[in-house]
Amino acid sequence: MVTPVSPLTDLDARSREVFQRLVDTFVETGEPVGSRTLSRKMSVGVSPATIRNVMADLEQGGLLYAPHASAGRLPTELGLRMFVNGLLEVGALDTTERTRIETMCQAAGRSLEGMLEEATTLLSGLSQCAGLVIAPKTDAPLKHIELVHLGPGRALVVMVAANGTVENRVLEVPRGLPPSALVEATNYLNARLAERTLDESREAILADLETDRSLLDDLSRKVVAAGLATWSDDKPGAALIVRGQGNLLNDVSAVQDLERIRALFDVLETKEQVLRMLDLVIDAEGVQIFIGAENDLFTLAGCSLIVAPYQNSREEIVGAIGVVGPTRLNYRRIVPLVDYTAKVIGRLIG
Incomplete structure (x- = not known):
């Protein structure tokens, strides 16, 4: 029986490191992570047996689970949430990436739709996920x-x-x-x-x-x-642009993963549902991360959504841009990509 999830602050230093390195490895490989793999990644020497005991405690706490009896461990959705909230160290975009994002967005000129299409295509390529952008119908003079x-x-x-x-x-x-x-x-x-x-x-x-x-x-x-x-x-409401769905099929090895991606495709084709994404961030500031069942749009697909609103010159939220992919998204890299792209769009639309 799984006990309630404990805050990461309740874990000792060794347990925190085991958990962080396990999630990092899972994000990189998508495979269950074993004790021997983790023992080679620890900052100080720790035996596989000791790591197995730590992993058992983390599993008991609801942060990990074993997909098979003899397999390594994977983070649960609750574990991923704890990781994002407490251990995620967001990386910084280098000058080349920032320049590329700005150049691509500016290349569309003053066409809002063209700029959003360029931004979504670029974000999809950089993240290797599906890019989404919500462009509400504006009623500007x-x-x-x-x-x-x-x-x-x-x-x-x-x-x-x-x-x-x-x-x-x-x-x-x-x-x-x-x-x-x-x-x-x-x-x-x-x-x-x-x-x-x-x-x-x-x-x-x-x-x-x-x-x-x-x-x-x-x-x-x-x-x-x-x-x-x-x-x-003209129909009222927002417009949806989706790019890079094919990226979601990269590195799909397990049948259950393929089924999740197919389910996500079905959701993306139902644009009326996806347009509700704007409601998730309309009252929020900065990047929002929704993992699995936290986002009822993608529950069946077992995916994560990273999304940020963008504002006009009057600081009004006029749309949202983000990416969607499997729960093993590279959160460290994608969060700053989404955040910076949203800020560039907001600056260019004035």
Whole structure:
């Protein structure tokens, strides 16, 4: 029978070192760790027999478990939590990694979506996990709008918000539309968009067109109507970007691990559930770590989530970025990666 977990402060120095080195080895290999392996890693000479006794005590305390009778030990999810809270020594990013993160994010220009995609792809590659980013729909006032001809029946709408973010959308417009109609529609919209959100602009434009049909010619009116229809079709809520799911299949050796990854894939495909990730950090500061059953989004997958919010210039939380992977994540390396990336995003979006 497992007794309640004791705080790490209740453990003596030898037990703490055995536990820390066991978790470090597990994170590195993903395999059960035996007493002989640990005896070679200890700072002072300790026999395998002594280490087995310490491991038995740690198992009794709920920090370790044996997957098989003759196997070494693995940390429990509670043990990993104790490790993260009490023993984790977070590493520092080197100059090369910091420069790479900033360069990749800046390469996307002023496009928020492009920057978030770059950041997520990079974070996935650096962590060798799946990268996630939540980009809530913002309702910032618009500064400028531009309609650009793409081809027969299509036009690109470039919208620049007051906070500097850029969003592009493709509209369906009447075929054979002359360039003058796009220019007229652009001028008309810009005259009514200044310092208004999309919703506010839509209401004002509908009112104008209802009261004065002479404001626009027929073709320009159709372009504006197409834009209004596109805006109203937008679904509220946050957008989700996921990159690097294939990384989760690296080094999967056990059948149960593969099943966990498959379960995680199912969760990631159910984007509505993953969007709840923002709720986990909306009132938090800094990086948050959720291990296994602590996060009801990924309980079945037996995975860990490391996530941090990012803020705009008004110190409002506008999104979250993180990684998800097996519980044997390299927490020491990934925590500063997530933290720094979130801060870079917040600085660039203004």
